Amino acid sequence: MELRQLQYFLKVAQKEHVTRAAEELHVAQSAVSRQIHQLEQELGVDLFMQKGRNLQLTPVGQLFCKKVESILKELEHSVNEVHEFLDPERGEIRIGFPHSLGTHLIPTIVADFRKYYPHVKFRFKQGSYPSLIKDVLSGEVDLTFISPFPENDEHVSGDIVMTEELFAILPQNHRLAGESEIRLEQLQKEKFVLFSQGYSLRPIVWQACLQAGFQPQIAFEGGETDTIRGLVAAGMGVSLLPEMAFYQTNPLQPAQVKVVEPAVTRTVGLIYRTDSKLPLVARSFRTFLISYFKARQNNTPVGS
Template identity: 70%
Template sequence: MELRQLYYFVKVAKKEHVTQAAEELHVAQSAVSRQIHQLEEELGVKLFVQKGRNLQLTQVGQLFLKRAEAILADLERAVVEIHEFLDPEKGEIRLGFPHSLGISLIPQVVAAFRKLYPNVKFRFKQGMYPSLIRDMIKGEIDLAFISPFPGDHEFVCGEVLLTEELYAILPPGHPLSDESAIDLKQLEHETFVLFSEGYSLRPIVWEACQRAGFTPNIGFEGEETDTIRGLVAAGMGVSLLPEMALHYTGPLQPAKVRINNPQVTRTIGLIRRTNEKLPLVAKVFHGFLIRYFNDRRHQ
């Protein structure tokens, strides 16, 4: 069995199509088909079955995929560790984070870190809460910013870095837009612009409205903080967003108003795999982040 066969197998399993896998691998379709066939012959099982124009993993194929991904992830980590051993300041950090942190927080901390370690590379992966947990468990990322912090979890552990306040955002000219603070109950009859299902900010806003005594009337849903902010600024409704998602200086801006009752916050944490040593360069970055946010809390 060759590593090339594992690479080809995993790619076909992800694409469910030999042609698409071959295009992404930059090899001939016949080469991919031949390697998959040889792999199946060596294992003595069928890994794929034809389903229309696509290929579908058999039950044993699904089992083999998990093992193949783990083998390739271990190999990738071994290569990284060797490079770090030769020069710890020239490694690569695989970092995951939710979209809402990509506006200002991630650029800030990465820029600050690279002032100290200019040769370190980053591989970023954005995703929703479930996908970040999944990618961490599968070994596709080394560290991840996540919100809310998961607390007790069998496979990941970490630290809360900060707790961030959420603000009401209102269309310009809204009757409450000039208030210094409001109760969330005052938005009971408004149309809300919320994140789609699966985004961590959605249940935070939903539960806050429930605590305030009402169920939000959802008129629009989006998947980016820019979309939420823009729709509110255009007069399509109201919403709640964390302060760091409001660092935008474009011409179309919503009004930002503090919420007194109930106070709405989110936790932002840093997670890693439980009982697994971080790659050296990721360990350096982890220590940097703990100091960075500790200093921010004491400013």
């Protein structure tokens, strides 16, 4: 069975006529008829039956047509992927990231990157720490931002791109809301609004509270940065969030206070599967990101 036979078969099925199919394929009518005949002989079934001046798919022909459509679409997609893989200025970058980076950082980075590579497409996937690791290992994404950086995972490789400070967030009318800095132990009697199990910020906040000498009392749990921030602003408790989480336009805002004892930080890494070869466009994006965050640390423009 040849690819040409499948292409000719599908065109005849679409046009319901050999002559019209041949005209679109820019080949002789006899060539199309011959390929269809050879295909039917190989399969041992009739794929078409005559209906007036047109051809109509037989029941088995209809079944075969659906399979052929799927095969040819997948083949076309695979060919396009190969071309895009080899082109660093086009193609699609599949990238994952935690929710806390989605409000400001990801849109800013993508906008800056597309100034240099305007034809590149992006496919985004948000998730928790376990799901982001899973997406990298399964090949669902090429690269993913992740926090904390997985230091000893032999299945992924990557770089720490930044270390980010976490701030206490409090209702605006909280007794400590006007302070420039606080010790975490000052919140030990408060109710906390935390991320749900599986989100990387939860164990960071939990461990910081234990280090400060107490176990946090949980009032509410959520999976979105906006939810955590909104609940705190509404007076439902207190929490800790990275500075990156404060970029938004909702008028209901919690107070943001620096925590000095203990200092609470998180690492943010960019990882990819160790045993995979990144598409050229994804490699270009990774190189851009490393430069982007180095320039950010040094307060210099990207590309300078």
